[in-house]
């Protein structure tokens with residue numbers, strides 16, 4: 600039962616606060632209130648660790664800034680979206696209408712992102728996407744209040760396709776979960792690969808978040824391909840990489856970098872030698888990355904990964920916006936402009952934003968070796984998502 604009794608001291612201090620506020624302009628009162636930032640992320644299921652790393656990195660950035668952005672104290676409100684698209688609309692309503700969040704940072708799963716997009720755009724709540732790559736969010740359904748600090752599903756897989764094609768590989772198959780992120784990564788892979796002389800001859804899928812990969816793996820020897828590209832992530836990626844190795848296939852496995860990101864420990868020897876493309880990797884030498892990794896490790900007790908980077912950059916992006924408007928979210932045009940024009944010193948290297956409010960970034964080639972996704976080169980420099988169908992003007 601909630602306790603509605605107010606102590607005499609609290610009553611006195613709220614009376615004093617009221618008296619004082621009578622003399623303050625409206626904005627000063629609003630500014631004195633903490634800014635509520637909703638974190639709608641998976642804290643359970645196959646993507647739980649992704650949501651946790653995003654959260655830890657956001658909290659880390661806030662701590663570095665003394666708990667304030669743009670002069671406003673930040674209050675975090677967390678909700679486990681369970682990576683379940685069917686719960687998306689009600690969870691978004693809960694955050695926006697019941698918890699009255701001023702800003703929403705979410706989410707990880709593309710299907711959930713699509714399921715909350717209507718509530719986000721209709722309410723106009725500032726939304727920063729810290730992972731989910733659903734392309735529509737920064738293409739045909741782009742919106743002025745929606746920014747993405749991570750990637751579009753198309754980007755990393757496109758980079759992998761380009762690298763593979765340039766190397767002279769001719770035929771490949773794509774394996775993934777049957778949902779937006781898998782299909783859109785597959786599209787990126789196909790475009791990059793086929794523009795460079797390759798051909799995707801088969802796409803094999805299973806339902807999200809299932810992990811019975813045997814029926815797919817059994818088909819590989821009969822496909823006549825020189826490579827298998829894949830999108831899996833989190834817990835599912837651990838199982839897939841292990842099962843792929845156990846199947847003893849001669850065909851090299853490549854992928855969107857999520858395949859081996861943050862999961863090399865449990866994948867063990869099975870991951871050795873797997874090549875992937877992603878907007879982050881191990882051994883990236885820049886001062887921001889070095890200090891970020893050290894701080895994350897001491898806070899989380901584990902190494903940073905791309906999800907941590909994306910959480911950190913989501914918070915950095917919010918910080919830039921709030922700084923520009925001195926914490927006043929009502930100054931929408933200035934807020935959005937500052938965020939669109941942001942140049943962020945990210946642990947992944949410098950990033951900027953496209954007209955559709957999507958990250959422009961390097962896609963690195965990596966090779967899994969001794970528990971690290973070692974950067975071996977740049978697959979595509981400063982890659983922007985095509986942003987097809989987005990009509991935002993800057």
Ligand code: PHB
Pocket residue numbers: 646707708709710730731732733752780831832833857
């Ligand atoms: C997505 O659903 O968009 C998604 C999920 C996990 C990842 C990457 C993309 O690692």
